[in-house]
Amino acid sequence: xxxxxxxxxxxxNPPISQIAAGDNQNIVLTGSGDVYSWGYGDNGCLGHGxxxxxxxxxxxxxxxxxxxxxxxxxxxxxxxxxxxxxxxxADVHYVASGSQHSAIICSLLE
Numbered sequence: 001x002x003x004x005x006x007x008x009x010x011x012x013n014p015p016i017s018q019i020a021a022g023d024n025q026n027i028v029l030t031g032s033g034d035v036y037s038w039g040y041g042d043n044g045c046l047g048h049g050x051x052x053x054x055x056x057x058x059x060x061x062x063x064x065x066x067x068x069x070x071x072x073x074x075x076x077x078x079x080x081x082x083x084x085x086x087x088x089x090a091d092v093h094y095v096a097s098g099s100q101h102s103a104i105i106c107s108l109l110e
Contacts, residue, residue: 007036007067022097027104028067029095035104036067045102047072072104086110 007013007028015031025039025046037046041063047070077087090106097103 005038005067007069009066018095020095020097020102022102023099025097025102026067027095027097027102029092033092035070035072035092035095037070037102038064038067040100042100045097045100047102047104070104072106073108 005013005026007030014034016028017031018029020027020029022039022045025037025041027035027037029035035047037048039046041048046064046068048064048068072090072092073088080087089109091109092104092106094105095103096105
């Protein structure tokens with residue numbers, strides 16, 4: 001059954017340039033280059049990083065029922081900041097989603 005999805009709570013959805021639907025997860029690329037993902041999150045297939053509980057233990061499942069905007073370069077930029085370097089930006093060109101994987105193709109800009 002089709003379900004309407006709101007990317008940002010309380011706001012109209014931005015123009016969508018691409019939708020990638022995997023077996024258990026979804027990825028959306030907006031016209032402005034933002035990426036949102038939601039669904040089955042095990043093995044990092046949503047791109048949101050490792051989910052930990054209050055004790056710092058990795059949780060088995062990181063499923064997310066609502067879309068969440070990805071910070072595509074978070075891990076890279078965290079490392080760059082620690083080394084005193086400038087952060088990078090990315091132009092996202094394409095998103096893909098399959099059985100239990102997701103991929104984002106982008107150009108990195110320094």
